[in-house]
Amino acid sequence: MKKLRVCMIGCGRISEMYAQVFKELSDLAEVVYAVDTDLNKAKAFAEQFKGCKAIIDxxxxxxxxxxxxHIATPHYSHHEIAIELMKNKIHVLTEKPMAITLSNADKMISVSEEMGTKLGVIFQTRYAKGCTHIKNIIDSGKLGKIKCARSYLSWSRNKSYYADSDWKGTWDKEGGGVLIDQAIHSIDRVQWLVGSDIEWIEGNISNRNHEYLKVEDTADALVKFQNGCLYHLYATNCYGYDAPIELEIVGEHGKVGMKQDLAWVDIDGVEYYEMAEENSEVIPGKAYWGYTHVTQIRDFYISVINDSLVKIDGREGKKALDIILSIYESSIKNKRIYRDIIEAGGNHD
Structure with a gap:
């Protein structure tokens, strides 16, 4: 089988995760280009792969x-790079968020469909074994009607985290703060697990401990799904350390949830067990990135090779972004945002 020819665009912090993944998937793909506006970063990445060329553009x-x-550049550039690549018949797998406005996300989806190119969005935490197990339980109906859900993220981001970047912590380049950068994965998992469209969203954002930024460092919201589930979310990066993310889904017959990579199931007080993520590989980078980039990237490569559907495509990748931008809009306007407004795009741009 001919190997896929792969290009890595953006060789910053998370590229060390990609480097490890590419080595594990060397039977499916070869890395032939490393791209970064800082040529030294591109060269450092390229040196890990035989025949890989480092370039700026x-x-x-x-x-x-x-x-x-693969796109791992600052948030604001994702859509522009992806669209140009797809118009040149190159399949794209971009880091989250796929864009920082819904209109640009929609443009990406349209170009993908028009050109017949694959578009995927990295939400690797869906691929954790515990998360997929919980999804199967919910879809089987064992929990009965879903009544409510919650997610809780309490992390720490200090001044140096933002000082080392010219785009982090900005509205025009990052698209927001703790919601669009840190909490987006837990928001995505909950909406995927609940498996329902949204009726309305009401939320609030504030900056409580990062006076040198204009974006939010704390947010809370209530999301009403069309199946009746009320989703409570809270996120802050004002905590003392990166505590494990917690999420929970409650149904008529019990509840399921995750604490970082530990999944748990409690049905009718009879069926209770915990399920930890098993991983034999030493993965570089932040522990909260998890170990499932390799699973999603392998899945994407197979969809390209077999010309099959991408599981987390542009339309799926847009869902968490939609929720986040609606929370921003709700906070700015101090009102509840209803689904018909969300579908029309609201003022998310």
């Missing part, structure tokens, strides 16, 4: 039969 690789491009 991603457009240089578009004329060299690239099959898949």
């Amino acid at each position: 991603y457009r240089e690789c578009m004329e060299d039969n690239i099959d898949v491009a």
Whole structure:
């Protein structure tokens, strides 16, 4: 089988995770380009792969039969890079968020469909074994009607985290603060697990401990799903350390949840067990990234090879972004945002 020719665009902090994944998936793909506006970063990444060329401008690789491009650049640039690549028949797997406005997310989806190119969005935490197990339980009906859900994120981001970047903690380049950067994964998991469209969203954002930023460092919201589930979410990066993320789904017959990578099930007080994520590999990077980038990326490569559907495509990747931008809008306007307004795009741009 011919290996996919892969390009890595953005060789910052998270690229160390990608480097490990590419080595594990060397039977499916070869990395032929490393791209970064800082050529030294691109060179450092490229040195790990035989024949990989380091470049500054991603457009240089578009004329060299690239099959898949991975985008791990600042948030605001995701849509522009993805659209140009897809128009050149290159499949794209981008880090979250896929864009920082719904209109740009929609443009990405439209180009993907028009060009027949694959578009995937990284939400690797869905692929955790415990999370997929919980999803199967919910979909089987064992919990009965879903009544409520919650997610709780309490992390720490100090001044140096933002000082080391020219885009983190900005509205125009990052698209927001703790919601769009840190809490987006837990929001995505909950909406996926609940499995229902949204009726309305009401939320509030504030900056309580990062006076040098204009974006939010704390947020809370209530999301009403069309199946009746009320989802309570809270996120802050004002805590003393990165505590384990907690989420819970409650149904008529019990509840299920996760504490970081530990999943638990409690049905009718009879069926109770815990399920830890098993991983034999030493994965570089932050522990809260988890160990499932490799699972999602392998899944994406197989969808390209077999021309099959992408599980977390643009439409799926847009759902968490939709919720986050609606929370921002609700807080700014101090009112509840209803689904018909959300579907129309609201003022998310």
